[in-house]
Amino acid sequence: MTAMTTDPTSGGSRSMNDAHRVLVLNSGSSSVKYQLLDMRDRSRLATGLVERIGESSSRLVHTPLKGGEPRERTGRIADHEEALRAAAEELAADGLGLDSPELAAIGHRVVHGGLKFSEPTVITDEVLKEIERLVPVAPLHNPANITGIRTAQALRPDLPQVAVFDTAFHTTMPEHAARYAIDVGTADAHRIRRYGFHGTSHAYVSRRTAELLGRPVAELNMIVLHLGNGASASAVAGGRCVETSMGLTPLEGLVMGTRSGDVDPAVTFHLKRVAGMSTDEIDTLLNKRSGLVGLCGDNDMREIRRRVDEGDERAALAFDIYIHRLKKYVGAYSAVLGRVDAVVFTAGVGENSAPVREAALAGLEGFGLAVDADRNAVRSGEPRLISPEDARVAVAVVPTDEELEIAGQTFDLVHN
Numbered sequence: 344m345t346a347m348t349t350d351p352t353s354g355g356s357r358s359m360n361d362a363h364r365v366l367v368l369n370s371g372s373s374s375v376k377y378q379l380l381d382m383r384d385r386s387r388l389a390t391g392l393v394e395r396i397g398e399s400s401s402r403l404v405h406t407p408l409k410g411g412e413p414r415e416r417t418g419r420i421a422d423h424e425e426a427l428r429a430a431a432e433e434l435a436a437d438g439l440g441l442d443s444p445e446l447a448a449i450g451h452r453v454v455h456g457g458l459k460f461s462e463p464t465v466i467t468d469e470v471l472k473e474i475e476r477l478v479p480v481a482p483l484h485n486p487a488n489i490t491g492i493r494t495a496q497a498l499r500p501d502l503p504q505v506a507v508f509d510t511a512f513h514t515t516m517p518e519h520a521a522r523y524a525i526d527v528g529t530a531d532a533h534r535i536r537r538y539g540f541h542g543t544s545h546a547y548v549s550r551r552t553a554e555l556l557g558r559p560v561a562e563l564n565m566i567v568l569h570l571g572n573g574a575s576a577s578a579v580a581g582g583r584c585v586e587t588s589m590g591l592t593p594l595e596g597l598v599m600g601t602r603s604g605d606v607d608p609a610v611t612f613h614l615k616r617v618a619g620m621s622t623d624e625i626d627t628l629l630n631k632r633s634g635l636v637g638l639c640g641d642n643d644m645r646e647i648r649r650r651v652d653e654g655d656e657r658a659a660l661a662f663d664i665y666i667h668r669l670k671k672y673v674g675a676y677s678a679v680l681g682r683v684d685a686v687v688f689t690a691g692v693g694e695n696s697a698p699v700r701e702a703a704l705a706g707l708e709g710f711g712l713a714v715d716a717d718r719n720a721v722r723s724g725e726p727r728l729i730s731p732e733d734a735r736v737a738v739a740v741v742p743t744d745e746e747l748e749i750a751g752q753t754f755d756l757v758h759n
């Protein structure tokens with residue numbers, strides 16, 4: 344592999360063997376996940392997570408993957424800039440510093456790309472301005488993404504920085520799924536429509552599921568359930584998104600760790616008029632103090648299951664509400680697709696919680712959906728089937744890898 348590319352620092356050219364690494368940043372509202380990959384074999388060189396940014400209990404865990412033990416830093420990390428600078432120091436300590444000529448590009452997960460961006464995009468001032476313009480519709484995510492981009496630019500101003508948008512995969516949604524039934528003039532003036540998120544994950548997982556089933560993605564209809572701290576469902580027909588549960592912002596749809604998902608929009612007027620809450624207070628309530636945490640005080644599914652097993656009623660009700668919403672979406676998307684070939688679970692909860700998978704599909708035998716208890720109990724990092732041998736619809740667990748997908752798209756863009 345010796346694809347030639349232009350070296351932005353020297354104006355000369357060099358072979359891909361010189362610059363074959365991609366750093367990926369996935370900045371969330373209070374965390375940053377990062378990975379450094381070698382694109383010659385798509386292997387990971389190092390991964391890391393900085394969590395609880397802005398709190399006194401921040402923690403950085405850095406894992407070098409080619410020798411060396413994981414390292415941890417604790418103590419307050421004030422913001423995403425400090426988080427990224429700390430990550431850069433950890434990488435440098437492993438001889439993988441950002442100053443390396445082997446680094447080809449930095450890929451950023453950007454949550455909201457509006458309607459403009461349906462492809463990975465090299466970040467220019469114009470692109471950054473557009474990402475900034477979209478802050479009001481991704482208030483938990485785009486600001487963190489912008490800080491990540493600015494900090495990475497400051498560390499390596501010569502390198503291409505690439506944005507890979509969560510919304511990109513969903514731009515194929517038909518108009519009847521993307522539009523809300525509100526006054527067209529008002530909606531268009533303010534670009535109010537359903538955009539959808541977690542698209543990089545939904546796209547990657549649907550392709551990996553087709554591989555698992557040994558069939559072309561073009562022939563398959565699937566329902567992908569991305570259940571992390573944020574959670575979304577999508578209906579994918581022939582590899583294209585036709586419907587998804589998140590909307591204008593990542594608040595709509597499923598019950599999440601801290602987000603309510605679907606509520607009657609009149610709840611917001613009621614809270615304002617009757618409870619006297621401000622718009623910002625309502626925003627915080629629905630985005631940060633609702634979902635599982637609002638219902639039972641915990642947002643980690645492991646802890647919730649532990650409490651359920653001990654007979655805790657609040658945790659049990661929170662779990663039931665979470666599952667009920669999930670089941671409604673599986674039913675709705677079965678109707679949208681007409682024929683379902685696969686239902687796929689992914690992300691932290693989807694990949695790890697057998698009780699969630701079992702409960703979500705319980706009673707759906709009429710839809711051809713069933714989970715085999717032994718298969719469901721297997722713990723593995725590999726894509727796998729959990730439906731019974733003779734099932735009409737495949738049920739699968741397929742680990743997502745947003746970072747690998749972002750690295751691939753970033754590298755392809757800077758090398759082609």
Ligand SMILES: Nc1ncnc2c1ncn2[C@@H]1O[C@H](COP(=O)(O)OP(=O)(O)O)[C@@H](O)[C@H]1O
Nearest residue numbers: 570571572573642643644645690691692695696
């Ligand atoms: N072993 C497990 N069993 C059940 N849930 C788990 C397990 N491991 C992780 N999770 C859940 O996954 C969530 C994080 O998922 P993840 O996809 O990493 O989310 P995000 O990318 O939004 O941070 C945790 O909040 C926790 O609820």
Ligand SMILES: CC(=O)OP(=O)(O)O
Nearest residue numbers: 540541571572573593
């Ligand atoms: C869009 C979104 O909800 O992302 P996350 O799950 O990372 O919070």
Ligand SMILES: [Mg+2]
Nearest residue numbers: 571572573690
């Ligand atoms: Mg995630």
